[in-house]
Amino acid sequence: MLTYELGKKRGRPLYEQLYAAIKNDICLGKLQAWEKLPSKRDLARHLSVSVVTVENAYGQLVAEGYISAKAKRGYYVLPGDRIAPPQPPPASLPKPCQAKSDFLDLRSNSLSENDFPFSVWSKLMRKTMADYGKQVLQSTPAQGIEALRQSIAAHLYQFRGMEVHYDDIVVGAGAEYLYNLLIQLLGRHHCFGVENPGYPKIGQIYRANDVAYANLPMDEAGLSLQHLRRSPADVIHISPSHHYPTGIVMPGRRRQELLAWASEQPGRYIIEDDYDSEFRFCDKPIAAMISNDRQERVIYVNTFSKTISPAMRISYMILPPHLSRSFKQKLSFYSCTVPSLEQYTLAKFIQEGYFEQHINRMKNKYQSKRDAIIAAIRESDLHTQADILEQNAGLHFLLRIHTDKSDRELVRRAEEAGLLIACLSQYVHGNAEKYAHHIVVNYSSLDFDQIKPAVDKLAAVIRA
Amino acid sequence: MLTYELGKKRGRPLYEQLYAAIKNDICLGKLQAWEKLPSKRDLARHLSVSVVTVENAYGQLVAEGYISAKAKRGYYVLPGDRIAPPQPPPASLPKPCQAKSDFLDLRSNSLSENDFPFSVWSKLMRKTMADYGKQVLQSTPAQGIEALRQSIAAHLYQFRGMEVHYDDIVVGAGAEYLYNLLIQLLGRHHCFGVENPGYPKIGQIYRANDVAYANLPMDEAGLSLQHLRRSPADVIHISPSHHYPTGIVMPGRRRQELLAWASEQPGRYIIEDDYDSEFRFCDKPIAAMISNDRQERVIYVNTFSKTISPAMRISYMILPPHLSRSFKQKLSFYSCTVPSLEQYTLAKFIQEGYFEQHINRMKNKYQSKRDAIIAAIRESDLHTQADILEQNAGLHFLLRIHTDKSDRELVRRAEEAGLLIACLSQYVHGNAEKYAHHIVVNYSSLDFDQIKPAVDKLAAVIRA
Numbered sequence: 029m030l031t032y033e034l035g036k037k038r039g040r041p042l043y044e045q046l047y048a049a050i051k052n053d054i055c056l057g058k059l060q061a062w063e064k065l066p067s068k069r070d071l072a073r074h075l076s077v078s079v080v081t082v083e084n085a086y087g088q089l090v091a092e093g094y095i096s097a098k099a100k101r102g103y104y105v106l107p108g109d110r111i112a113p114p115q116p117p118p119a120s121l122p123k124p125c126q127a128k129s130d131f132l133d134l135r136s137n138s139l140s141e142n143d144f145p146f147s148v149w150s151k152l153m154r155k156t157m158a159d160y161g162k163q164v165l166q167s168t169p170a171q172g173i174e175a176l177r178q179s180i181a182a183h184l185y186q187f188r189g190m191e192v193h194y195d196d197i198v199v200g201a202g203a204e205y206l207y208n209l210l211i212q213l214l215g216r217h218h219c220f221g222v223e224n225p226g227y228p229k230i231g232q233i234y235r236a237n238d239v240a241y242a243n244l245p246m247d248e249a250g251l252s253l254q255h256l257r258r259s260p261a262d263v264i265h266i267s268p269s270h271h272y273p274t275g276i277v278m279p280g281r282r283r284q285e286l287l288a289w290a291s292e293q294p295g296r297y298i299i300e301d302d303y304d305s306e307f308r309f310c311d312k313p314i315a316a317m318i319s320n321d322r323q324e325r326v327i328y329v330n331t332f333s334k335t336i337s338p339a340m341r342i343s344y345m346i347l348p349p350h351l352s353r354s355f356k357q358k359l360s361f362y363s364c365t366v367p368s369l370e371q372y373t374l375a376k377f378i379q380e381g382y383f384e385q386h387i388n389r390m391k392n393k394y395q396s397k398r399d400a401i402i403a404a405i406r407e408s409d410l411h412t413q414a415d416i417l418e419q420n421a422g423l424h425f426l427l428r429i430h431t432d433k434s435d436r437e438l439v440r441r442a443e444e445a446g447l448l449i450a451c452l453s454q455y456v457h458g459n460a461e462k463y464a465h466h467i468v469v470n471y472s473s474l475d476f477d478q479i480k481p482a483v484d485k486l487a488a489v490i491r492a
Numbered sequence: 493m494l495t496y497e498l499g500k501k502r503g504r505p506l507y508e509q510l511y512a513a514i515k516n517d518i519c520l521g522k523l524q525a526w527e528k529l530p531s532k533r534d535l536a537r538h539l540s541v542s543v544v545t546v547e548n549a550y551g552q553l554v555a556e557g558y559i560s561a562k563a564k565r566g567y568y569v570l571p572g573d574r575i576a577p578p579q580p581p582p583a584s585l586p587k588p589c590q591a592k593s594d595f596l597d598l599r600s601n602s603l604s605e606n607d608f609p610f611s612v613w614s615k616l617m618r619k620t621m622a623d624y625g626k627q628v629l630q631s632t633p634a635q636g637i638e639a640l641r642q643s644i645a646a647h648l649y650q651f652r653g654m655e656v657h658y659d660d661i662v663v664g665a666g667a668e669y670l671y672n673l674l675i676q677l678l679g680r681h682h683c684f685g686v687e688n689p690g691y692p693k694i695g696q697i698y699r700a701n702d703v704a705y706a707n708l709p710m711d712e713a714g715l716s717l718q719h720l721r722r723s724p725a726d727v728i729h730i731s732p733s734h735h736y737p738t739g740i741v742m743p744g745r746r747r748q749e750l751l752a753w754a755s756e757q758p759g760r761y762i763i764e765d766d767y768d769s770e771f772r773f774c775d776k777p778i779a780a781m782i783s784n785d786r787q788e789r790v791i792y793v794n795t796f797s798k799t800i801s802p803a804m805r806i807s808y809m810i811l812p813p814h815l816s817r818s819f820k821q822k823l824s825f826y827s828c829t830v831p832s833l834e835q836y837t838l839a840k841f842i843q844e845g846y847f848e849q850h851i852n853r854m855k856n857k858y859q860s861k862r863d864a865i866i867a868a869i870r871e872s873d874l875h876t877q878a879d880i881l882e883q884n885a886g887l888h889f890l891l892r893i894h895t896d897k898s899d900r901e902l903v904r905r906a907e908e909a910g911l912l913i914a915c916l917s918q919y920v921h922g923n924a925e926k927y928a929h930h931i932v933v934n935y936s937s938l939d940f941d942q943i944k945p946a947v948d949k950l951a952a953v954i955r956a
Binding site: 094096106107144146150153154157164165166167168201202204205208212215216228229232233236237238309333337338339340341342358359361362363364365366367368369370388391392 | 618701
């Protein structure tokens with residue numbers, strides 16, 4: 029008969045002690061699979077505890093799948109892969125930390141803590157779980173759930189004047205994932221033209237996928253058409269709304285020229301990466317290139333990383349009709365990579381107006397931050413040593429510094445002073461000389477009270 | 493001055509009517525960006541409402557980012573991409589539906605509705621949001637958050653006796669996504685050997701990525717070594733714990749032979765897809781191949797789709813140390829595709845014992861379902877017309893039918909009778925003759941009260 033030492037002095041209820049002792053024996057293999065346990069009455073008598081105590085312990089073990097009860101035949105041990113480790117490795121979650129460091133960071137464009145609409149989001153998530161039950165458990169179609177795609181289409185119509193059919197939208201876990209899908213969709217024979225300077229991940233993705241790509245120079249209007257025409261690129265990957273990191277907003281004429289280039293030959297495409305178009309602070313909104321695309325040449329990609337949170341991993345692309353059909357034929361076997369729960373929640377978030385409200389709130393906040401940092405620069409020593417280059421859009425701008433110091437030295441000295449900065453030259457492939465002395469100012473993650481200290485530090489670094 | 497008709501008879505508070513009217517004018521462009529609004533006092537007098545009413549309406553508009561207040565200078569309209577649509581397309585979420593149809597489905601191995609630990613999961617999710625705050629907003633490192641990888645390592649140690657370093661684990665949005673990453677990691681010069689019959693998506697993924705792959709025949713012990721040696725495959729993609737759809741559990745000897753094959757030449761690898769190893773109902777657990785891999789040849793892939801929910805999109809792979817280093821060099825620029833919130837929540841779910849408890853509960857339930865469906869088959873007409881082929885593992889088994897009807901006819905007749913079935917031959921590439929007359933019985937999504945009706949329908953179809 030099972031023999032355990034149980035006692036009130038051990039600080040836990042008797043039934044819990046008994047439960048833990050039997051569980052331990054099962055895990056250690058002392059009690060074998062299919063072994064019959066003593067009856068409740070027998071064990072209670074043997075251990076001098078009440079029958080209720082044994083009943084509770086057995087109940088807990090049944091609930092957790094360690095033992096099973098057969099009517100009139102008692103309890104037996106269930107088999108299971110329960111190899112008890114001699115010393116289980118610790119798996120403690122790290123303590124939630126307050127701040128990564130004391131550095132002021134002008135490199136990150138993540139959101140600040142209080143900006144994510146936590147309470148609304150979790151309310152909608154609970155509501156989704158309650159309303160949709162089983163549907164939230166199903167894996168979703170390759171393109172994402174219809175409700176989310178409809179919400180995105182409606183949002184784009186209202187907010188950007190874009191007429192998009194939800195059936196041409198593909199939802200995926202981040203833009204990087206969608207670029208991977210696009211390589212599979214368009215085919216590996218293409219040469220992808222990427223902006224230089226530009227966001228380094230784009231080239232890395234094409235390299236990791238072992239497809240041809242070309243770094244194409246920029247001029248003051250964006251991707252240089254002249255260089256494009258001399259390159260083997262037949263698919264270009266651009267961000268006309270607001271280029272990272274130069275901040276260039278591509279003027280209408282260059283857009284038309286690139287659309288014309290794409291229409292000249294079959295198989296040419298433009299991937300329009302519209303990653304922070306929601307944050308334009310002046311003038312009229314500029315229409316997305318896809319809205320002027322009459323030849324089915326533009327693939328539009330956008331993300332909720334900048335507008336809601338980079339931790340969300342929800343992006344989408346809009347395919348021209350013939351590519352949308354091709355996607356359904358070739359790639360619809362894939363499961364959508366975004367959890368259904370997030371998809372339904374985001375659909376509600378957009379549909380019930382929270383998304384628009386959130387963007388407006390963020391836009392106000394970013395504009396205030398932008399105004400504050402620009403004012404701080406103008407009021408500081410910096411104003412005689414630097415020019416602000418900006419086009420009233422996006423979450424970053426450039427600061428051209430008059431200095432003899434190298435960019436490398438600027439970055440190092442700033443870091444010594446507790447300020448993390450990045451320079452435009454770090455985003456250049458090849459000769460970066462003409463891009464020297466431009467600091468990329470990402471301000472969205474700075475708190476208001478960090479703005480003046482950050483500008484003062486920068487001024488001191490440049491003065492030194 | 494702004495003139496609106498407001499009145500109590502319209503059923504909404506006055507301030508809300510005023511707020512909506514001004515918002516509408518802003519959206520329609522009747523009020524232009526930077527236009528100054530009348531002072532609260534003036535507008536109140538003009539509309540014959542109280543100043544508080546105007547104050548509330550302006551307050552709401554400020555909160556939502558439509559207008560802004562400047563101290564002592566009044567209110568003005570903020571710019572924004574607010575193109576009012578003539579007829580916004582409807583974006584209503586479809587009504588949560590109760591059940592997809594009245595069909596009994598033996599093809600799906602999704603979970604039944606009440607199996608997902610909703611209340612625990614959402615409790616942990618709320619706790620995660622409260623505890624981790626800002627961290628949940630950050631995009632996570634390519635391999636996934638450390639806490640989750642530590643929890644997975646600890647779980648594998650305790651549950652499967654596997655000794656895994658969390659630094660070699662890569663978390664991703666579904667196994668399909670991880671296979672895409674593996675192609676990039678191993679390189680595109682490989683030929684991938686896939687099981688035939690087998691899970692069709694595996695081949696589709698290699699095809700979509702345009703890499704070479706070979707369909708390799710199975711024998712009664714799994715992937716045929718003889719055929720493998722005659723094929724160009726140097727990476728094999730197998731599921732030794734429980735093959736889909738044959739249900740074969742690969743015996744130790746074949747495992748050793750395949751490990752030996754992999755060690756013979758550099759660049760050979762085994763992708764061990766362990767997708768439903770948690771559900772083994774008898775005997776001792778069989779060690780994963782990676783646990784016997786002394787030559788760094790095995791890449792282990794598993795998923796939480798089967799154990800928690802297919803809608804979760806969380807899978808992981810364990811890389812041998814040299815590939816883990818290579819991943820960090822080549823692919824760590826990628827953002828992890830699983831939302832941080834889910835990652836932290838799953839880490840807690842595992843660490844606080846809920847995952848083990850859940851698996852044990854599910855295992856009991858599946859075993860009961862399995863026992864019930866096997867008993868129902870034995871008690872029905874089917875028992876003289878069919879053999880059950882099973883190895884006490886996984887969420888499906890095979891039923892070999894003695895019949896002259898073709899598989900196609902069986903599937904059609906079953907569907908007419910309201911029963912959805914799949915045959916083994918549908919999973920075969922090429923000549924499927926020797927695999928005819930085997931029904932793949934996926935039982936995990938059937939409710940207990942659907943078991944007898946499903947078996948009776950199947951018996952009737954075969955008898956007919």
